[in-house]
Amino acid sequence: MATITLRGVTKRWGQFIGVKSLDLEIADREFLVLLGPSGCGKTTTMRMVAGLETASEGDILIGGKRVNDLEPKDRDVAMVFQSYGLYPNLTVWENIRFPLKVRKVDPSTHTERVQRAVDMVELNDFVHRKPAELSGGQRQRVALARAIVREPTVFLMDEPLSNLDAKLRVSTRAQIKNLQHRLATTTIYVTHDQIEAMTLADRVVVMNAGAVQQVGTPIEIYDRPANTFVAGFIGSPAMNLLSGEISEGVFTGDKVRIEGLATNHKGPVTLGFRAEDSGISTAAGEISAQVYSLELLGDCTIVTMHAGGALLSVKAPKEFRAVIGDPVHATVSAAICHLFDATTGERIEP
């Protein structure tokens, strides 16, 4: 039972600001994902919640109680570290048991609880090995088991899947999701992989350079990005962003003309649309340019072209064939377009 509240939390190292005045309200049992490019302050935020880093300013509350001055051990959180942090001198079993031993949990329950955690992460065959004798994925699961064995009030996971191969990543992702659902523990999960964020999160916090850009459900973040940073960061390929002018619902830019936009805004704007919402046409379209390059993805082909002062990606059927330099037309309907302020990058609501 724990809500987590961050109020104006700031981390400073000398002049450098790692995290800028962060306000966040995390509900009980929520799975919250911190998402952002490398160095944006995700780990720092999480370490402040864990108590491994002191906040320069602001309050951190867990379950309504201010924990700024509490030691990590008194915050009742469990953390999975980016690089495991397993105890190399202990076996897998003893690693998982360690939190119980340190916290003086009744020894008669240890075997049962450790066994349950081991079962959950399917490590039964490895309990007598040392961490050095395990593969990266197995180590990762030991770290997970060590976190869940105690049933803490808060889970903190720092890129727990970053060192796994693609296949293991998918299955462990599912395990984590299922686990969190079963244990119903408030979880903060750090990643810079947006697919992970999309699949796991109840809500996603997108961060950049120490500041929160947007907080919302994965769908909200995807469908209604709050600014050009979020728009350009979420989705694969990222949203196309073109610069141009808008007046009376008509957007015009270099080789681009889109009509029928439902807005009264006038002046320079940035227009965004997603590759998968647009299409290629041989006859005519909103964008007319030359093929810059082609990427065959199997289920479709991504066509890139130069227009609106940027490189745009447009999705074409997999049968689409062209050579670089061919003239192409892209169809972009007004309904799929997002508008952003040209200078601040903030979303312009229609």
Place this chain on the structure above:
Amino acid sequence: MSDTTMRQPFGLRIASVSFLIFWSFLALFPLLWIFTMSFKLPLDAFSESALDVITGPITRERRGGISILDICIAGAIFYAILKVPGLFGRRAVRFFARKRAGLAVLGVAYAAWLYVLVTGFGVTGPSVLGALFGGLLVWLFGFSGEDDDEGGLLGTLLAAVFYVLAAGAGLWFVLPPLLSAVDSAALQIPLVDYLAHPLIGATTEHYMSVWFDRGFYRNFLNTMLVTAGVTTVSLTVGTLAGYGLARSTSTVAFWLLILALVFRALPHSVLVTGYLPPFIASRDILQPLWDAPIIGSFLGLFTATPPTLYGQPVAVIAVLVSINQPFTIWMLRSFFQSIPKELDEAARVDGCSDMEAFRRVIMPVMWPGVVTTGLFSFLLAYNDYLICSLLLNSQNQTMVPSITQFFNSETTTTDQVQAVAAAVSITAPLFLLVMAFQKQIVSGLTAGAVKG
């Protein structure tokens, strides 16, 4: 490592192998030579012919000698002594550590050892045997198993010393009667009797007179006291300071380290000159402390008047620690730095306080580093000549400076062989210690980042 990665050019291999042979010959030869000499009568030991020094015909004639059978048995026993810790140490520990019996055995053995030291070196047989035997048990059972990390490190270090002592004493008391019994039995059997005839002349009389008539055992105990003191103090301080400095980012810490290095660079004699006057005058200097209201009455419980430190082992321990401490701190600090910070952090999130994280998580990982550093401290104290000879009075003298007592204007050849026997006595424990701990020492010296 595959064969291809290890393949060296032929010429290089020849060169490195011959260098190794040359080097070990250079290093080992004097040792083996004095070892051989120390068991011979002076006539053989200083004989013109090298062969006579080795076979000792005169010694064989007058005092008897050892047979091929003896050599084989002694070799087997030596081999066993070196192998026992590796073979049985861990398994025994697993069993006992869980029941915390290791800790109890450790306590008993340590008490016995303290008893020996405290009873003023008026060594009584039972107490020595008690300590040695206890030490053997500690070696086997006292160090940390995987499941229970309490008391492990201390137990191992003490146990190492005890084991070497016990092995030495065992060899001393058990080997000669055993060998002569085996020989006399073998002489009854035809054919085998040839192996049991004395082949090489040998006598232990020099060792007897050095250790007992000339009281070398006192020097030995003093050395043990000084080395134990120096090693314990520098390791304790060095571990704590090294950990603190390794985890600190402040510039003060950096300057402290540099300062320590400067201190280490000073010649030892300079330090002694600085320490000598206060040690001689320590009674006057410390008097105010004894006169102080509360502290004074507390200190008075131990001695009525402040001690004169000059001549006492404590003084030597203090000087040697201050010489050695910078090095210990630097070395341990770099070991600690190779341990990822996430290990402490994981422990703290898992429920440890800072001190607990240090003791339960960092120290078990650190221990090859501690053993290696401890070995260096031990060697410094063990081999020190200058400071011990300057600061200790004769009844507190350690082994190395005491060798000078064998040389004076009336030195006889017997004295010289006795000096050689004393030299061998000094070297042998070191040799055993290093051999028994080679694995830990190597892993300590080569420890890079900790896997995990």
